[in-house]
Amino acid sequence: MVNPYCGEVAITLDGQRHIAKLTLAALAELEAALETQSLFDLVERFEQGRFSSRDVLALIVAGLRGGGWCGTAxxxxxxxxxxxxxxxxxxxxxxxxxxxxxxxP
Known part of the structure; x- marks a missing residue:
């Protein structure tokens, strides 16, 4: 079960449900992967609809890793x-x- 109060989001990969969340370590990994000055720049890109498929992929990988997944991009x-x-x-x-x-709530 997904707990939104813990920042969790469900995603289905090959028919199997996974839990993703952006932990501090996942956020640090995301910053490094996207080579961004600030994650708030990324938030702004999403708010303005200027995100790329690379942004989406990096966010999902970081979130999945924060949820315990051991995979890569x-x-x-x-x-x-x-x-x-x-x-x-x-x-x-x-x-x-x-x-x-x-x-x-």
């Missing part, structure tokens, strides 16, 4: 994401939102 490229690219973008945006906002 190359591994993620070989699986089917339930809901396709649109769902992947939604999950990435939700990961960011839950990492930087207080959950709403």
């Amino acid at each position: 190359a591994d993620l490229a070989t699986v089917e994401i339930g809901g396709g690219p649109l769902e992947a973008a939604r999950v990435a945006a939700e990961l960011l939102a839950r990492a930087f906002a207080l959950p709403q």
